[in-house]
Amino acid sequence: MAGKQYTEEYRIPYFETDIKGELTLASLVNVLILASEHQLNDLNVGEETMHSLNLGWVVTQYQMTINRMPKVDEKARIVTEAESYNRYFCYRNFWLYDEAGNECVFVQSIFVMMSYETRSMVPVVPEIMAPFESxxxxxSKRFPRIKKIDSEKASQKEYRVRYFDIDGNQHVNNVHYFEWMLDALDYDFLMDHRVTSVNIRYGHEIQYGQMTQSQVEQVMVDDIMTTRHKVAVGDLSAAEAEIAWTKR
Amino acid sequence: MAGKQYTEEYRIPYFETDIKGELTLASLVNVLILASEHQLNDLNVGEETMHSLNLGWVVTQYQMTINRMPKVDEKARIVTEAESYNRYFCYRNFWLYDEAGNECVFVQSIFVMMSYETRSMVPVVPEIMAPFESxxxxxSKRFPRIKKIDSEKASQKEYRVRYFDIDGNQHVNNVHYFEWMLDALDYDFLMDHRVTSVNIRYGHEIQYGQMTQSQVEQVMVDDIMTTRHKVAVGDLSAAEAEIAWTKR
Structure with missing residues (x-):
């Protein structure tokens, strides 16, 4: 038993794709999270329930395997399930399939519950979890370790947090971190490679107006082109990631 | 007779809304253009036809009246029609209604046809227009004049064009101009006001890696809080706009 599955269809609009006409990492996460919100609503444990308990969901980690990103106008099928949970962590899986039923993307994730009162993590509320049959x-489930970036060898670009980076929770929507991480790479590298896996772990939140440093280092790991990333505001790390690439 | 109308439903996802939970200007234009592309496809004069003729559509101007922006999770109805055209210009209208049938947004626009061969404007191809019954x-239809910004009195922020600002046409998708224009305003101003109308005219294209200057000037026009905007790359103007606001 691994949690009740929820499925929905999604057609990729042009404005969620990149220069290659492929769904961006940021948009991928947007549409997966949208599907999970729909499941929460369907099971009557959506935003309203969470608000009434003064609780919110916070993602702490994603581990993604990307066989291929769907292209503009493709009809995708998104499946998600709240697989399991322990005292503090909820494990949710996502799949994105193409029309022929091929698995394009598989994502494992870790969520925690945050109290809006104390702004800190609280133990998982079992009543919220019950309807998912998780x-x-x-x-704890093991996620691959994300190796620290070697800041000496890293290059860096800076990003000022803009008004439209801020969402209804008053802080930076973490999908923007993908844009800052990837944009820190060279144009030619981005044109010539595609992402095959992503491991990302989130830390401190980022606020409007702050300057973020996006550091990136390119390394070979077992013959695989790998980039290590860190998004930080000064001494505070907001996210660290390891991304694997293949030549197009 | 004012062109065959095309209608579709659209539910506003959270990731297309701002800190207030309202559809952003950039996302508004994205979903309107998506509807017009669907009409083009339905009438068999979509991307494929245009590609075979080595032609593309380029928007030169939008004039928007915004009664209110739809909110996250609202079901909207989008209507569009290619109203009329002359030798060079095509006039397309868009409406966005809420579930109760209230008009939230009305947009008039001007499009031209561009040759990919010469990268310049060509006369409208009548065969393309025929199925729209325009x-x-x-x-020419008159659009309100956009008054020049007074650069002496304007404030300015700079934006480096990022990898994900570039679309399949290899240049900056012009919806990003809205983000640069509005982000140049103060946070408090954006929190306290909402947009009631936008007039925007596009000029030169912008390329990856360029630094853009987003200038903004606040003026009162007939008791209406108005901002004038210019997005430029050095001496080249990419867009000029006049936006009217009301207190929230």
């Missing part, structure tokens, strides 16, 4: 587990 | 007109 497995209650004792231990 | 009116062929002699004169």
């Amino acid at each position: 497995m209650a587990i004792k231990g | 009116m062929a007109i002699k004169g």
Whole structure:
């Protein structure tokens, strides 16, 4: 048993794709999270319920395997399930399939519940989890370790947080981190490679007007072109990631 | 007779809304253009036809009246029609209604046809226009004049064009101009006001890596809080706009 599955169709609009006409990482996460919100609403544990408990969901980690990104106008099928949870962590899976049923993307994620009162993490509320039929587990699921970037060898671009980077929760929507991470790479590198996997872990929140530093280092790991990333505001790390690439 | 109308439903996802939970100007234009592309496809004069003729559509001007922006999760109805055209200009209208049938947004626009061969404007191809049942007109439709910004009195922010600002046409998708224009305003101003009308005219294209200057000037016009905007790359103007606001 691994949680009740929720499925929806999604047609990729042109404005969620990049110069290659492929869904961007930021838009991928947007549409996956949208599907999970729809599941929460369907099961009557959506925003309203969370608000009444003064609670919010916060993602702490994504691990993505990308066979290929769907292209503009493609009809995709999105599937999600709240697989399991322990005292503090909820594990949710997402799949994106193409029309022929091929798995394009698989994402594992970790969410925690945050109290809006104390702005800190609280134990998972079992009543919220019940309708998902997720497995209650004792231990923690292992996600691959994200190796620290070597700041000495990294290059860096700076990004000022803009008004439209801020969402209804009054802080930067973390999908923007993908744009800052990837944009820090060279144009030619981005044109010649495509992402095959992403591991990202989130830390401190970022506020309007702050200057963020997006550091990137290119390394070969077992013959795989890999980039290590860090988005920070001064000494505070907002996200660290490891991305694997293949030549187009 | 004012052109065959095309209608579609659209539910506003959270990631197309701002800190207030309202559809952003950039996303508004994205979803309107998406509807017009769907009409083009329905009438068999879509991208494929245009590509075979080595032609593309370029918008030169929008005039928007915004009664209110739809909010996250609202179901909107989008209507569009290619109203009329003369030798060089095509006039297309868009409406966005809420579920109760109230008009939220009305947009008039001017499009031209561009040759990919010469990268310049060509006379409208009548075969492309035929299925829209648009009116062929002699004169030009008048759009309100956009008054020049007073650069002496304007404030300015700079934006480096990022990889994800570039679309499949290899240049900056012009919806990003709205972000640069509005972000140049103060946070408090944006929080306290909402847009009631936009007039924008496009000029030179912008390329990857360029630094753009977004200038803004606040003026009162007939008791209406108005901002004048210019997005430029050095001496080249990419867009000029006049936006009217009301207190929230």
